[in-house]
Amino acid sequence: MITKTIPDIVVGRLPRYLQALKHMLQEGIKTTSSQELGEAIGISAAQIRKDLSQFGEFGKQGTGYSVAYLVEQLHTILKLNKVWDLALVGMGDLGNALARYQGFAEHGFRIVAAFDNDPAKIGKEVAGLIIQDSHNLKPVISQMGIKIAMITVPAAAAQSVAEELVDAGIRAILNYAPITLTLPAGVYVENIDPIIKLQHMTYYLE
Amino acid sequence: MITKTIPDIVVGRLPRYLQALKHMLQEGIKTTSSQELGEAIGISAAQIRKDLSQFGEFGKQGTGYSVAYLVEQLHTILKLNKVWDLALVGMGDLGNALARYQGFAEHGFRIVAAFDNDPAKIGKEVAGLIIQDSHNLKPVISQMGIKIAMITVPAAAAQSVAEELVDAGIRAILNYAPITLTLPAGVYVENIDPIIKLQHMTYYLE
């Protein structure tokens, strides 16, 4: 097998394919085509076929793709055939909302540790989680072997929290703080910032 | 003046420049260079210069950029020299967290209407907003002239809510529901879905 690096932009589209395919599953659709899938998510049929072909042959000529099988294959590609433990740092309104969000569990992500540095919050329970003191962040995360963390602390604290997380063994960070984190290569960071998205859209409005 | 279409990906980087520049302002930094700005956000100096040059000449050779002036110029480019009104649909945990988030106001976005279809929530107050019945969505939004909406309803309801919003005059949607919306051309949609981001990152983990 030839190992070639697959462009990150291609990898980034796979979760969207998966999302649409899972909706099809829920609606009882057993089979689909690159055409149909493309229409559902606004991507050309050719591009979907090309993206998928980077990973293998998942369809059948004349028939298309078995939705269940393609979901299974995408799970394997994206390493979703296991439950991923998550750490959550920052239990403000957003942190609380994420702790209660059912979507994580439904997709194989489980928040197993929550932290805050506010004594008024430490010890309280949210969605079955006891909020822990941020001072214990490193021992808890390294002992539990958690690899992914979500940061929902204020911007001013985000960089140092991120460094602690990396120090504790975290390899991927979903950053909700409105700041660009500077971290060692090999740590994957994805940012979620509504302000950035809104400012992008206003360019196109009057 | 020659009007040329600027690639969307360039526009999408401007808010990140703005974010970093505002942090510099807060720290009292008066002048910066494409080099320094690039290091702060992980983008090459050349790309920043090229991106900015699409819109005009904002720097001085030998000196760099006045942070305040560049912030001002980016505000003008992104149409941020006004307060933008936002509608928020779906007052679950996430909707509530967004309603309370101070960041919107700090960046010139003001949530002026909140909706839900749950009778138990309608009429309640959150962060100074009275939650309104989703049935009134269209008249309220069109009368107030709101152009941007955020959707935080369950996936099953998101498409029809989005259609109602467009019908009411909404031109841009920040979609938190885990589904790809199908809407007329000319409506700008940005998606925020943590699951998609997490699934993208797990590809790179073991």
Added chain:
DNA sequence: TTGTTATTGTAAAATTAAGTCACAATCATT
């Protein structure tokens, strides 16, 4: 004034990604 250093704006080149098209191969159905 002159030289030195820093930095922009931009052109050219290189690279990367996306889109298009075509079509043999194959599968299901009639």
Added chain:
DNA sequence: AATGATTGTGACTTAATTTTACAATAACAA
């Protein structure tokens, strides 16, 4: 056995992005 649908793929084109390089220029020091 014929028909129609659809994949996987290769070739090609087009478009977009990134990198490189450097002349022009500003600030500053001697």
